[in-house]
Amino acid sequence: MSSTSKKHASFVSEPMRRKPVTELPGIGKTAASHLQTRGYEESRDILGQYLVVKGDEQRFRDFVMSNAGANSKSTGDCYRAMKEWTDNFL
Template sequence: MSTSRKHKDFVEEPMGEKAVTALPGIGPTLGASLSQQGFDKASLLLGQFLLLKEDTDKFADWLKDVCGASARQAAPCSQCLKEWCDAFL
Protein backbone atom coordinates (compact mmCIF):
# COMPACT_ATOMS: atom_id res chain seq x y z
CA MET A 1 0.00 0.00 0.00
CA SER A 2 1.38 3.36 -0.99
CA THR A 3 1.31 6.06 1.65
CA SER A 4 0.72 9.76 1.26
CA ARG A 5 3.10 12.52 2.26
CA LYS A 6 0.68 13.38 5.08
CA HIS A 7 0.98 9.80 6.34
CA LYS A 8 4.78 9.84 6.20
CA ASP A 9 4.96 13.20 7.98
CA PHE A 10 2.67 11.98 10.75
CA VAL A 11 4.48 8.70 11.38
CA GLU A 12 7.97 10.25 11.35
CA GLU A 13 7.63 12.22 14.59
CA PRO A 14 5.95 12.25 18.01
CA MET A 15 2.31 13.24 17.97
CA GLY A 16 2.46 16.13 20.41
CA GLU A 17 -0.49 18.49 20.03
CA LYS A 18 -1.23 17.77 16.36
CA ALA A 19 -4.73 18.53 15.20
CA VAL A 20 -6.95 15.66 14.16
CA THR A 21 -6.65 16.91 10.56
CA ALA A 22 -2.94 16.00 10.61
CA LEU A 23 -4.01 12.38 10.12
CA PRO A 24 -4.36 11.08 6.57
CA GLY A 25 -7.96 10.70 5.47
CA ILE A 26 -9.11 13.45 7.85
CA GLY A 27 -9.77 16.68 6.01
CA PRO A 28 -11.43 19.89 7.19
CA THR A 29 -15.02 18.61 6.99
CA LEU A 30 -14.38 15.31 8.76
CA GLY A 31 -12.08 17.11 11.20
CA ALA A 32 -14.87 19.53 12.10
CA SER A 33 -17.26 16.63 12.65
CA LEU A 34 -14.74 14.88 14.90
CA SER A 35 -14.10 18.11 16.81
CA GLN A 36 -17.83 18.44 17.48
CA GLN A 37 -17.68 14.93 18.95
CA GLY A 38 -14.79 15.98 21.23
CA PHE A 39 -11.93 14.58 19.13
CA ASP A 40 -10.04 17.72 18.11
CA LYS A 41 -6.52 16.34 18.67
CA ALA A 42 -4.87 13.36 17.01
CA SER A 43 -3.92 12.07 20.47
CA LEU A 44 -7.61 11.70 21.35
CA LEU A 45 -8.15 9.55 18.28
CA LEU A 46 -5.08 7.57 19.29
CA GLY A 47 -6.72 6.95 22.66
CA GLN A 48 -9.80 5.54 20.96
CA PHE A 49 -7.59 3.42 18.71
CA LEU A 50 -5.85 2.00 21.78
CA LEU A 51 -9.19 1.31 23.48
CA LEU A 52 -10.11 -0.75 20.45
CA LYS A 53 -6.90 -2.77 20.98
CA GLU A 54 -5.15 -1.31 17.92
CA ASP A 55 -7.57 -3.13 15.63
CA THR A 56 -7.57 -1.14 12.39
CA ASP A 57 -10.86 -2.64 11.18
CA LYS A 58 -12.72 -1.90 14.42
CA PHE A 59 -11.31 1.62 14.49
CA ALA A 60 -12.33 2.24 10.88
CA ASP A 61 -15.85 1.04 11.70
CA TRP A 62 -15.93 3.27 14.79
CA LEU A 63 -14.80 6.26 12.72
CA LYS A 64 -17.55 5.58 10.20
CA ASP A 65 -20.16 5.38 12.98
CA VAL A 66 -19.02 8.47 14.90
CA CYS A 67 -18.62 10.96 12.10
CA GLY A 68 -19.73 9.30 8.89
CA ALA A 69 -16.24 8.72 7.53
CA SER A 70 -16.08 6.74 4.31
CA ALA A 71 -13.90 3.65 3.93
CA ARG A 72 -11.52 5.80 1.86
CA GLN A 73 -11.11 8.17 4.81
CA ALA A 74 -11.11 5.64 7.64
CA ALA A 75 -8.60 3.15 6.23
CA PRO A 76 -5.62 5.52 5.87
CA CYS A 77 -6.31 7.06 9.27
CA SER A 78 -6.42 3.71 11.07
CA GLN A 79 -3.35 2.41 9.22
CA CYS A 80 -1.42 5.56 10.10
CA LEU A 81 -2.28 5.23 13.79
CA LYS A 82 -1.18 1.59 13.69
CA GLU A 83 2.18 2.51 12.16
CA TRP A 84 2.62 5.38 14.62
CA CYS A 85 2.01 2.95 17.52
CA ASP A 86 4.51 0.49 16.07
CA ALA A 87 7.11 3.26 15.89
CA PHE A 88 6.53 5.03 19.21
CA LEU A 89 4.87 2.64 21.68
Protein backbone atom coordinates in the same frame (compact mmCIF):
# COMPACT_ATOMS: atom_id res chain seq x y z
CA MET B 1 3.44 -2.32 -1.10
CA SER B 2 1.22 0.71 -1.60
CA SER B 3 2.65 4.19 -1.63
CA THR B 4 1.90 6.57 1.19
CA SER B 5 0.98 10.22 1.06
CA LYS B 6 3.16 13.05 2.32
CA LYS B 7 0.60 13.55 5.08
CA HIS B 8 1.01 9.91 6.16
CA ALA B 9 4.82 10.03 6.03
CA SER B 10 4.87 13.22 8.07
CA PHE B 11 2.40 11.94 10.64
CA VAL B 12 4.16 8.63 11.33
CA SER B 13 7.66 10.09 11.45
CA GLU B 14 7.34 12.38 14.46
CA PRO B 15 5.87 12.40 17.97
CA MET B 16 2.17 13.15 18.15
CA ARG B 17 2.27 15.96 20.69
CA ARG B 18 -0.83 18.12 20.28
CA LYS B 19 -1.42 17.71 16.54
CA PRO B 20 -4.93 18.66 15.44
CA VAL B 21 -7.10 15.90 13.99
CA THR B 22 -6.70 17.49 10.54
CA GLU B 23 -3.13 16.14 10.49
CA LEU B 24 -4.38 12.55 10.58
CA PRO B 25 -4.25 10.86 7.18
CA GLY B 26 -7.77 10.27 5.91
CA ILE B 27 -9.20 13.14 7.94
CA GLY B 28 -10.01 16.25 5.96
CA LYS B 29 -11.75 19.44 7.02
CA THR B 30 -15.28 18.01 7.00
CA ALA B 31 -14.37 14.84 8.91
CA ALA B 32 -12.31 16.91 11.36
CA SER B 33 -15.29 19.16 11.97
CA HIS B 34 -17.45 16.12 12.80
CA LEU B 35 -14.79 14.81 15.18
CA GLN B 36 -14.33 18.18 16.85
CA THR B 37 -18.05 18.56 17.52
CA ARG B 38 -17.84 15.20 19.31
CA GLY B 39 -14.92 16.35 21.47
CA TYR B 40 -12.05 14.83 19.49
CA GLU B 41 -9.86 17.90 18.96
CA GLU B 42 -6.40 16.37 18.74
CA SER B 43 -4.83 13.34 17.11
CA ARG B 44 -4.00 11.98 20.55
CA ASP B 45 -7.75 11.79 21.26
CA ILE B 46 -8.06 9.46 18.27
CA LEU B 47 -5.00 7.54 19.45
CA GLY B 48 -6.87 6.95 22.70
CA GLN B 49 -9.73 5.35 20.80
CA TYR B 50 -7.27 3.25 18.79
CA LEU B 51 -5.84 1.97 22.08
CA VAL B 52 -9.30 1.38 23.58
CA VAL B 53 -10.12 -0.99 20.71
CA LYS B 54 -6.66 -2.55 21.12
CA GLY B 55 -5.71 -1.78 17.53
CA ASP B 56 -8.59 -3.84 16.11
CA GLU B 57 -8.88 -2.60 12.54
CA GLN B 58 -12.60 -3.08 12.04
CA ARG B 59 -13.58 -1.57 15.38
CA PHE B 60 -11.30 1.43 14.84
CA ARG B 61 -12.54 1.99 11.31
CA ASP B 62 -16.15 1.75 12.55
CA PHE B 63 -15.33 4.37 15.20
CA VAL B 64 -13.84 6.75 12.63
CA MET B 65 -16.69 6.17 10.18
CA SER B 66 -19.40 6.78 12.75
CA ASN B 67 -17.76 9.79 14.40
CA ALA B 68 -16.17 11.50 11.40
CA GLY B 69 -18.50 10.45 8.62
CA ALA B 70 -15.44 9.19 6.75
CA ASN B 71 -15.64 6.73 3.87
CA SER B 72 -13.91 3.37 3.61
CA LYS B 73 -10.73 4.71 1.99
CA SER B 74 -10.38 7.47 4.55
CA THR B 75 -10.93 5.16 7.51
CA GLY B 76 -8.33 2.80 6.06
CA ASP B 77 -5.84 5.64 5.65
CA CYS B 78 -6.43 6.73 9.23
CA TYR B 79 -6.08 3.18 10.56
CA ARG B 80 -2.82 2.54 8.66
CA ALA B 81 -1.33 5.79 9.96
CA MET B 82 -2.35 5.07 13.54
CA LYS B 83 -0.98 1.52 13.32
CA GLU B 84 2.33 2.65 11.87
CA TRP B 85 2.61 5.48 14.41
CA THR B 86 2.05 3.12 17.35
CA ASP B 87 4.51 0.62 15.87
CA ASN B 88 7.10 3.41 15.66
CA PHE B 89 6.53 5.09 19.02
CA LEU B 90 4.88 2.69 21.48
